[in-house]
Amino acid sequence: MSDLIRHGGNDDDAGGDNEHAMDTQAQRSAELETVRDSGRYPVPDPGMEEHLPRLTDVDEKAFDRATRQVATMFGLVPVLAIAFVVVYFAVPRDATFLDTNAKNLFLGLTAGLALLLIGVGAVQWSRQLMDDHEMIDHRHGAASTEEDVEYVLRELQAGADESKIKRRKVLGYSLVGALGALALPIIVSFADLGPKPTKRLRAATIETTIWKQGIKLVHDVTFVPIKASEMVIGQLVNAQPENLKELEGTDQLVQRAKASIIIVRMDPNSIKIPDSRKDWQVGGILCYSKICTHVGCPISLWEQQTHHLLCPCHQSTFDLGDSGVVVFGPAARALPQLPITTDAEGFLVARSGFTVPVGPSYFERDSRGDYKGE
Amino acid sequence: MRFLSTRRRHPAARASLLVFALIVMGALYAAFAPASQSSADTGTSQQVAEGKNLFAVGCAACHGLNGEGQSTGEIQGPPLTGVGAAAVDFQVGTGRMPLARPEAQAPVKANRYTPEEIASLEAYVSSLGPGPDVPDPAEYDAANVSAEDVARGGELFRTNCSACHNFEGAGGALPGGKYAPSLYGSSNKTIYEAMVTGPQQMPVFSDGVVRPEDKRAIIAYLRTLHQRPDEGGLSLGGLGPVSEGLWAWIAGLGTLMGISVWIAAKGAKAK
Numbered sequence: 001m002s003d004l005i006r007h008g009g010n011d012d013d014a015g016g017d018n019e020h021a022m023d024t025q026a027q028r029s030a031e032l033e034t035v036r037d038s039g040r041y042p043v044p045d046p047g048m049e050e051h052l053p054r055l056t057d058v059d060e061k062a063f064d065r066a067t068r069q070v071a072t073m074f075g076l077v078p079v080l081a082i083a084f085v086v087v088y089f090a091v092p093r094d095a096t097f098l099d100t101n102a103k104n105l106f107l108g109l110t111a112g113l114a115l116l117l118i119g120v121g122a123v124q125w126s127r128q129l130m131d132d133h134e135m136i137d138h139r140h141g142a143a144s145t146e147e148d149v150e151y152v153l154r155e156l157q158a159g160a161d162e163s164k165i166k167r168r169k170v171l172g173y174s175l176v177g178a179l180g181a182l183a184l185p186i187i188v189s190f191a192d193l194g195p196k197p198t199k200r201l202r203a204a205t206i207e208t209t210i211w212k213q214g215i216k217l218v219h220d221v222t223f224v225p226i227k228a229s230e231m232v233i234g235q236l237v238n239a240q241p242e243n244l245k246e247l248e249g250t251d252q253l254v255q256r257a258k259a260s261i262i263i264v265r266m267d268p269n270s271i272k273i274p275d276s277r278k279d280w281q282v283g284g285i286l287c288y289s290k291i292c293t294h295v296g297c298p299i300s301l302w303e304q305q306t307h308h309l310l311c312p313c314h315q316s317t318f319d320l321g322d323s324g325v326v327v328f329g330p331a332a333r334a335l336p337q338l339p340i341t342t343d344a345e346g347f348l349v350a351r352s353g354f355t356v357p358v359g360p361s362y363f364e365r366d367s368r369g370d371y372k373g374e
Numbered sequence: 375m376r377f378l379s380t381r382r383r384h385p386a387a388r389a390s391l392l393v394f395a396l397i398v399m400g401a402l403y404a405a406f407a408p409a410s411q412s413s414a415d416t417g418t419s420q421q422v423a424e425g426k427n428l429f430a431v432g433c434a435a436c437h438g439l440n441g442e443g444q445s446t447g448e449i450q451g452p453p454l455t456g457v458g459a460a461a462v463d464f465q466v467g468t469g470r471m472p473l474a475r476p477e478a479q480a481p482v483k484a485n486r487y488t489p490e491e492i493a494s495l496e497a498y499v500s501s502l503g504p505g506p507d508v509p510d511p512a513e514y515d516a517a518n519v520s521a522e523d524v525a526r527g528g529e530l531f532r533t534n535c536s537a538c539h540n541f542e543g544a545g546g547a548l549p550g551g552k553y554a555p556s557l558y559g560s561s562n563k564t565i566y567e568a569m570v571t572g573p574q575q576m577p578v579f580s581d582g583v584v585r586p587e588d589k590r591a592i593i594a595y596l597r598t599l600h601q602r603p604d605e606g607g608l609s610l611g612g613l614g615p616v617s618e619g620l621w622a623w624i625a626g627l628g629t630l631m632g633i634s635v636w637i638a639a640k641g642a643k644a645k
Contacts, residue, residue, distance in 0.1 A: 052643040059644070096603040105607060123637050219583055220533045221526070230582025234572045237583050238533050264577070301537040303548065303575035305452070310549060312537065317549065328549075 048134055056128045066128035073121035080114035202364065207357040209241075209259040211338060216242040217263060217287065217348040225347045228282050231265040234304040238290065239263050241350070258358055260290035261338055262300050263348065264320055266307055271321035274374040280339035280351065287338040287348075288324050289358040292316055294331040296360040309335070323371050332361060334371040418497060425498025428491055432472045441502045449476055457571060458505020459496035464567040466492050470574075478551035480574055506570040513586055514566040519594035527591030528599075534579060535592070542612035543596050548575060558600055562593050 055062040087106045095102040144152075165172050195201060216225045220238040223245055231237070239261050247255055268284035280286070288309075290298050297313040307321035316329030324335030336358050339351035356369040381387060430439060436451030438444050443453030454461075465471035469483040487495070496508065519527070532541060540546045543557035552575055557565065569589055572578030579589070610617040 055642050055644050057644060094603075098608070100604045100607050100609075104605060108607065127637075127641055221529045222585070222588060224583065224585070226583055230580060232578050232580045234578040235580055235583065236534075236577030299537065300534070301548070302577055303552070304572055304577045305575055308549065312546075315549075 051134060054128065054132055057132065063129070066124065070121045070125045070129065073117045073124070076117050077114045080110045080117070084110040084114070197364070199364070206258070206359070206362075207365075209354055209358060210243055210247075210255050211241050211259055211350050211353040212243075213350060213352050214343070215350045216343070217261070217340065217350065218242045218245075220260070226263065227346050228285060228342050228348055229346055231263070231285050231348075233265050233267050233284065235263075235265045236300065236302050236304070237263040238300050239287075258291065260298055261287050262290050262302070262309070263287045263340075264302060264304075264307075266304075266321055271307065272323070274323060274371075276374065277323060277337065277339075279341070280337060282340060282342055282348065285340070285348065286320060287340045287350075288318075288320060289336040289338065289354065291359040292331060293326075293333040293335060293358075294329070294360060323373075325371065325373055333367065337371070421494050421497040422501050424491075425494035425496070425501075428487075428495055429498050432487075433495075436473065436476070441499060454499050454502055456503035456505045457499060459500045459508045460506040460567045461571040461573065462496045462499045463492060463508045464564060464571055464573055466495060468564060479553060482555065506567075509563065509566045509570070511563075514562040514590065514593055516562055516590060516594035516597050519590060523587070523591040524594050524598050527588075527593070527595030530584065530588055531592050531595050534584065538576070540613065542599060542609075544612045557596055562597070565593050565596065 056066050057063075084107060087103065087110060091103045091106060093103055097105055160166065163171075197206075217237075217239045218225050218241070220240050223240070223242070225242065226237060226239065240256065241259050241261075244252060244255055244259060263285060264287075265283075265285045268281075271284065271286075273281060290300060292299050292311040292313065294311065294314055294316045297311050299309055299311045299318075301310040301312055302308070302320065303310070307319055308327065309318045309320050309324075311317070311329065311331070314330050316331035317327050318324045318331070318335045319327045320335070324337055326332070326334060336354050336356050338354055340348050341351045343349045356367075357365060361367075429437075429441065433441070433451075433454075436444060436449050437454050438451070441454035444450050465480070466487055467485060469485040470480040473480055474483070499505075500507075531543075535543070538546055538548065538554035539557055540554075545556035546554050548554060554576070560568075566589055568576060569579040569584065569592070570581070581589075584592075610621055
């Protein structure tokens with residue numbers, strides 16, 4: 001039982017049976033040879049377990065019971081199949097059961113249960129009723145026999161001769177050239193991964209938004225401009241630049257992804273406004289980028305009493321009452337603040353664009369302009 | 375009487391006597407207690423005075439005797455100047471206030487105040503400073519909102535509300551033991567008042583920015599969403615990847631592993 005059946009040529013692990021293995025090497029044929037290698041293992045091979053009959057092998061009643069189980073399971077399948085058809089025609093499309101669509105639910109239940117019963121019945125059949133005896137599956141090497149190898153090589157050679165590729169070498173060279181040239185279009189199309197993010201390209205794309213001086217802050221969905229007087233303490237507005245409306249399609253989405261902002265109003269006496277940012281706000285109305293500086297999730301989960309803005313992706317927390325500094329989580333930089341003021345009619349407008357790039361970090365990003373507390 | 379006296383030592387005698395006594399007491403109380411009646415408004419000033427008395431009992435411990443708030447000491451509460459009647463109706467009407475104890479979250483619980491008492495409290499708190507009024511039923515009526523507006527309400531909800539309340543309004547966690555409550559089962563009025571007043575950690579969505587018609591669209595969207603059956607089967611709470619992943623990994627994979635163990639198990643032997 002403890003023997004491994006190996007291909008004759010394999011002799012590197014034969015242990016004490018080296019001599020035996022050498023013998024077999026001499027006759028390198030397809031013959032299978034038994035190699036005893038029990039010396040390799042510290043624990044003796046326990047061998048095949050003693051065969052014990054199952055209940056169904058000795059007890060005719062148990063056998064009948066198992067038969068009944070399997071037959072019942074198989075017998076329920078046609079019932080479920082008919083139930084499926086009945087549900088398909090009888091249950092209206094908009095009927096509900098447990099707040100779900102009744103038709104979908106019962107179609108799934110009947111079909112699923114039918115498949116399950118077939119599977120469970122088949123397993124029960126093979127476990128309890130089919131013949132139960134242990135078997136040895138012999139394992140042998142995967143290499144081809146020498147005859148096979150010789151035959152294939154001979155056929156290849158014959159094919160090469162018949163194709164005349166040896167008499168007219170140019171055929172082969174031109175074919176290789178043709179296939180090689182096809183690599184060129186593939187390699188060239190990798191240029192689509194670019195353009196290379198040079199400093200100038202970064203400055204024109206990811207490091208800039210469409211915010212400019214005098215652009216109105218408008219509500220994200222309705223594009224209603226926001227009056228400073230309409231902002232009450234504790235208010236949060238998800239907003240966009242008014243000029244986003246002029247863009248369309250992909251361009252609008254790209255710009256929206258960078259220009260999204262949140263406007264909050266807090267009691268000016270309860271927050272810290274550094275001297276350098278005194279004129280970035282209007283009576284406690286502050287405006288920040290909505291894009292988390294960690295990996296760029298849009299965030300508007302703001303607690304109005306603690307002034308904390310939480311990113312639900314990785315729990316970075318920014319204190320909007322303290323120029324957006326990070327108070328918790330993996331974000332490394334304060335949330336960029338947009339300087340705002342009011343226009344003649346009292347609407348909130350940008351004082352300038354963002355002073356630092358918004359969004360997540362990247363290797364080449366210049367972080368010298370970021371707010372680090374005062 | 376024989377029937378009673380022979381059974382006076384029965385094990386259930388004491389208990390049934392107690393139940394009988396309670397029923398008698400209840401019936402007597404119902405017969406003699408004064409019927410509760412809503413007192414008509416005899417004047418705003420009287421309502422304010424009643425509200426002030428109620429405030430002193432139920433609210434002043436945290437919010438101060440005159441609603442000025444307390445920011446020091448163990449028991450703190452925000453000032454109530456300018457929060458308006460809508461805030462009182464929201465907080466007291468849903469049972470959030472008065473708090474059972476100072477804690478991170480003000481959970482919904484059974485409301486112990488009668489509508490008249492709440493109205494008195496509203497009158498008193500409104501007298502502290504101008505604030506949003508209890509909305510008119512027409513303002514939060516979501517019955518006649520067009521399909522376009524429901525769709526716009528969905529966009530507004532996902533932009534403004536889903537960060538905390540989840541994309542289905544199923545609620546979500548906030549830091550420090552706080553949470554954004556589920557919006558299932560919240561009345562239209564409650565949702566409207568919450569947007570106007572910004573209760574607890576929720577920001578305010580004032581009428582100037584999220585206009586009344588936008589608020590109505592949001593409410594109509596939630597109504598549509600919550601009345602619609604789940605076409606794809608059980609929603610698993612609509613919490614997204616957490617509950618769905620839990621089911622797939624624990625229930626789904628667990629079942630598959632159980633089946634594979636059963637397939638490979640040796641089973642009972644005759645000896």
